Amino acid sequence: xxxxKFLLGRRRGELSSEELQSLEAxxxxxxxxxxGETIVRAGEPLTRSNFLLNGLVSRNIDxxxxxxxxxxxxxxxxxxxxxxxxxxxxxxxxxxxxxVELAYVPHEALTRITVTHPHLTRLLWFSTMIDAAIHREWxxxxxxxxxxxxxxxxxxxxxxxxxxxxxxxxxxFTLALTQVDLGDACGLTSVHVNRVxxxxxxxxxxxxxxGGVTILDRKALESFGEFDPAxxxxxxxVPARG
Amino acid sequence: xxxxKFLLGRRRGELSSEELQSLEAxxxxxxxxxxGETIVRAGEPLTRSNFLLNGLVSRNIDxxxxxxxxxxxxxxxxxxxxxxxxxxxxxxxxxxxxxVELAYVPHEALTRITVTHPHLTRLLWFSTMIDAAIHREWxxxxxxxxxxxxxxxxxxxxxxxxxxxxxxxxxxFTLALTQVDLGDACGLTSVHVNRVxxxxxxxxxxxxxxGGVTILDRKALESFGEFDPAxxxxxxxVPARG
DNA sequence: CGCAATCTTGACGATAGTCAAAGGACGTGG
DNA sequence: CCACGTCCTTTGACTATCGTCAAGATTGCG
Numbered sequence: 001x002x003x004x005k006f007l008l009g010r011r012r013g014e015l016s017s018e019e020l021q022s023l024e025a026x027x028x029x030x031x032x033x034x035x036g037e038t039i040v041r042a043g044e045p046l047t048r049s050n051f052l053l054n055g056l057v058s059r060n061i062d063x064x065x066x067x068x069x070x071x072x073x074x075x076x077x078x079x080x081x082x083x084x085x086x087x088x089x090x091x092x093x094x095x096x097x098x099x100v101e102l103a104y105v106p107h108e109a110l111t112r113i114t115v116t117h118p119h120l121t122r123l124l125w126f127s128t129m130i131d132a133a134i135h136r137e138w139x140x141x142x143x144x145x146x147x148x149x150x151x152x153x154x155x156x157x158x159x160x161x162x163x164x165x166x167x168x169x170x171x172x173f174t175l176a177l178t179q180v181d182l183g184d185a186c187g188l189t190s191v192h193v194n195r196v197x198x199x200x201x202x203x204x205x206x207x208x209x210x211g212g213v214t215i216l217d218r219k220a221l222e223s224f225g226e227f228d229p230a231x232x233x234x235x236x237x238v239p240a241r242g
Numbered sequence: 243x244x245x246x247k248f249l250l251g252r253r254r255g256e257l258s259s260e261e262l263q264s265l266e267a268x269x270x271x272x273x274x275x276x277x278g279e280t281i282v283r284a285g286e287p288l289t290r291s292n293f294l295l296n297g298l299v300s301r302n303i304d305x306x307x308x309x310x311x312x313x314x315x316x317x318x319x320x321x322x323x324x325x326x327x328x329x330x331x332x333x334x335x336x337x338x339x340x341x342v343e344l345a346y347v348p349h350e351a352l353t354r355i356t357v358t359h360p361h362l363t364r365l366l367w368f369s370t371m372i373d374a375a376i377h378r379e380w381x382x383x384x385x386x387x388x389x390x391x392x393x394x395x396x397x398x399x400x401x402x403x404x405x406x407x408x409x410x411x412x413x414x415f416t417l418a419l420t421q422v423d424l425g426d427a428c429g430l431t432s433v434h435v436n437r438v439x440x441x442x443x444x445x446x447x448x449x450x451x452x453g454g455v456t457i458l459d460r461k462a463l464e465s466f467g468e469f470d471p472a473x474x475x476x477x478x479x480v481p482a483r484g
Numbered sequence: 485c486g487c488a489a490t491c492t493t494g495a496c497g498a499t500a501g502t503c504a505a506a507g508g509a510c511g512t513g514g
Numbered sequence: 515c516c517a518c519g520t521c522c523t524t525t526g527a528c529t530a531t532c533g534t535c536a537a538g539a540t541t542g543c544g
């Protein structure tokens with residue numbers, strides 16, 4: 001089951017096996033991308049969306065100086081650019097941050113699902129709405145929090161999201177990012193990221209070393225980073241079937 | 243037609259009259275809110291979404307100091323919290339910024355639409371995806387741009403969005419916001435907003451005075467603010483019917 | 485007319501950016 | 515197996531942008 005991780009930990013049990021099969025049937029083929037490769041370019045007309053099987057993928061917007069802003073980050077089980085299905089094209093680039101495997105899902109197949117499977121359609125819609133909620137948290141984080149808190153908050157999010165799909169045990173995980181990437185995501189320079197990571201270490205909240213994250217005091221880290229996981233909708237609130 | 247402004251300027255002509263009628267039929271009643279009133283509170287279970295008829299509405303997330311971050315802003319014709327339909331509840335507050343009129347749309351009616359009107363469903367989904375694209379621009383803006391450019395970029399967005407619905411002629415419009423509001427939206431203090439507005443005035447790009455915006459040099463303002471309107475999807479790219 | 489909210493300005497300080505240099509880590513090729 | 519290059523990390527010194535504090539001006543409303 002390629003799409004087995006879809007909505008894992010969020011709407012567990014909400015997908016009937018028939019729905020899961022219909023979703024699985026939309027996959028046309030699997031493809032691999034190398035670190036730094038662009039998967040989707042802003043503005044190009046789209047005929048498929050990409051379901052992330054493993055690895056890390058970012059959504060980038062560049063400014064006039066060529067400075068890259070990461071506006072979103074995706075992990076295994078995420079329907080990376082399902083946004084491109086209603087939109088027809090994207091406003092940003094989608095780039096692999098490490099070796100990545102994707103399942104291609106043609107838009108035709110998705111259109112058919114909207115006709116034959118309204119409940120599954122609402123779940124797909126739901127998953128894009130979680131992306132939007134995550135975007136809002138990123139606006140909040142990068143607009144309203146100090147550099148140290150931003151970083152703390154960011155790692156709390158990744159911890160939870162990786163926990164959902166079984167890639168974190170809550171105490172540590174691997175995250176194939178450089179300090180430059182962290183800066184691009186949190187609106188900081190890599191130099192300042194370095195200083196901030198030292199502070200988190202000195203506060204004995206967490207460690208980051210070469211893509212390896214160790215959470216030393218999760219509760220303290222979450223409270224320090226002003227992290228409230230409600231926006232990840234991990235508690236499985238259920239919309240009516242029909 | 244209460245919902246006449248829905249997707250105006252974005253997918254003009256994409257809504258069939260039958261679809262527009264079905265949408266119109268979902269409206270249960272109209273309600274008014276006063277400035278500062280909370281329309282939807284984060285976390286509360288939702289049974290309806292709100293279609294904005296006129297006025298300005300913000301989506302807020304507060305930090306631990308009680309500092310407010312505006313993570314989104316809605317104008318007439320926006321389906322403010324359609325996000326709440328797939329999600330079942332919201333991760334943020336929705337607040338009126340000025341006297342506001344809303345049309346209530348029960349979620350039951352929306353569920354029925356997903357069953358009977360797949361194409362209209364995709365258009366509703368599309369409109370939430372534009373919100374997501376706007377969120378991404380806000381992440382970019384508040385993470386990557388200087389204070390002056392942020393403000394310029396913000397006003398460019400509002401200019402375009404108001405133009406879509408006929409509330410801006412491209413040269414000026416009213417925007418019932420205080421300098422505190424502008425700061426809360428752009429991640430700045432009101433003091434700095436004031437300095438920044440002066441700079442935009444001195445650069446002869448635009449004026450802001452008591453909720454009145456005058457665009458002096460639109461092209462220069464958009465280029466200075468690194469504004470590329472592609473993310474608003476105003477060019478009417480069309481998804482297949484079916 | 486008077487109060488309250490908003491705007492404006494100045495002086496000062498703190499957070500984060502810039503510039504620069506040096507030290508690891510890792511992979512490639514000789 | 516070592517040398518080299520590249521990318522990433524770390525640190526220091528300096529700078530700039532933006533926040534804080536405070537006071538006064540302006541606006542609008544009851």
